[in-house]
Amino acid sequence: EAGVAQSPRYKIIEKRQSVAFWCNPISGHATLYWYQQILGQGPKLLIQFQNNGVVDDSQLPKDRFSAERLKGVDSTLKIQPAKLEDSAVYLCASSLDLGLEQFFGPGTRLTVL
Amino acid sequence: GDSVTQMEGPVTLSEEAFLTINCTYTATGYPSLFWYVQYPGEGLQLLLKATKADDKGSNKGFEATYRKETTSFHLEKGSVQVSDSAVYFCALSDGSGNTGKLIFGQGTTLQVKP
Numbered sequence: 001e002a003g004v005a006q007s008p009r010y011k012i013i014e015k016r017q018s019v020a021f022w023c024n025p026i027s028g029h030a031t032l033y034w035y036q037q038i039l040g041q042g043p044k045l046l047i048q049f050q051n052n053g054v055v056d057d058s059q060l061p062k063d064r065f066s067a068e069r070l071k072g073v074d075s076t077l078k079i080q081p082a083k084l085e086d087s088a089v090y091l092c093a094s095s096l097d098l099g100l101e102q103f104f105g106p107g108t109r110l111t112v113l
Numbered sequence: 114g115d116s117v118t119q120m121e122g123p124v125t126l127s128e129e130a131f132l133t134i135n136c137t138y139t140a141t142g143y144p145s146l147f148w149y150v151q152y153p154g155e156g157l158q159l160l161l162k163a164t165k166a167d168d169k170g171s172n173k174g175f176e177a178t179y180r181k182e183t184t185s186f187h188l189e190k191g192s193v194q195v196s197d198s199a200v201y202f203c204a205l206s207d208g209s210g211n212t213g214k215l216i217f218g219q220g221t222t223l224q225v226k227p
Contacts, residue, residue: 004156031213042117042202042217043157055212091157099206099213104157 002026004105006092012111018080021108025073025094031055032069033102034077035091043091049075050098079110087112115140119203119218126193126225134188134221136177136203144205146170146179146186147215151200160188160201193225 005024013019025032030051035043046065048055052072060067064083069075079086089109093102120135138146148160148170161170166181175190186203200220207214 033214035215040219042204042219043215044217045214048212048214056214093157095213101159101162102213102215106156 004092004094004103006090006105006108008108009106010109010111012113013082014113015084016081018078019082019110020076020078021090021092021110023075023077023092023105025075025092026103028096029094029103030072030097031095031100031102032075033093033095034067034075035093037089037091037107039088046077055098082110082112084112086110115144115205115207115216117203117205117216117218119201119221122200122220123222123224126223128195128225128227129192130225132188132190132193132197132223134201134203134223136186136188136218138184138186138203138205140184140205142207144207146177147204147206148175148177148186148188149202149204149217151202151220153199157202193223195225195227198223198225 032049034046037043046060047057047067049069067077089107091107092105095102116139145164147162149157150160161172163170163179169178177188200222202220203218204215
């Protein structure tokens with residue numbers, strides 16, 4: 001069974017530029033999560049989808065971050081404009097349903113210069 | 114709000130040494146508790162979990178017991194190997210809403226020397 005796929009694996013941009021990350025969850029998984037992992041810290045949930053609806057986006061900086069999961073399958077996370085403090089690894093995870101085991105992708109490492 | 118605190122790293126051990134990584138939590142409701150591992154260059158993997166008080170999770174020689182009275186979930190292994198070198202994260206799930214949201218500790222780096 002294929003795991004959670006993410007792309008790109010690495011991205012370097014300058015501050016004030018925009019960037020987008022893509023995630024394809026495990027087939028059949030209804031729940032999709034985006035986490036931000038800053039160096040030396042644990043992952044922090046940014047947004048959680050159940051199918052194509054948002055369950056929790058309380059920690060998403062909505063002035064610059066946006067995410068969508070239009071068809072309830074793959075998802076895109078966007079940052080516009082990026083700030084230096086957005087440098088982090090962005091992790092996507094999926095689970096069969098709410099409250100079940102989450103499977104993580106390899107992450108996208110973003111560096112903002 | 115809910116939170117997880119792990120012991121500071123890095124932890125450096127010789128092969129076959131005993132490992133303990135401390136984890137304590139603060140939570141409302143009845144969270145499930147997890148240990149995740151991140152090997153160099155790889156994604157997070159679930160190592161073990163416990164869903165209620167006094168449960169013991171175990172996998173690959175690692176164990177952790179859900180202690181509600183001390184709000185702890187310490188990770189232990191009797192004899193570590195070089196291949197156990199990784200970053201270990203303690204986490205809890207949202208205990209009040211069952212959304213599955215995970216709250217992580219800051220991670221503890223383990224280095225095992227031959």
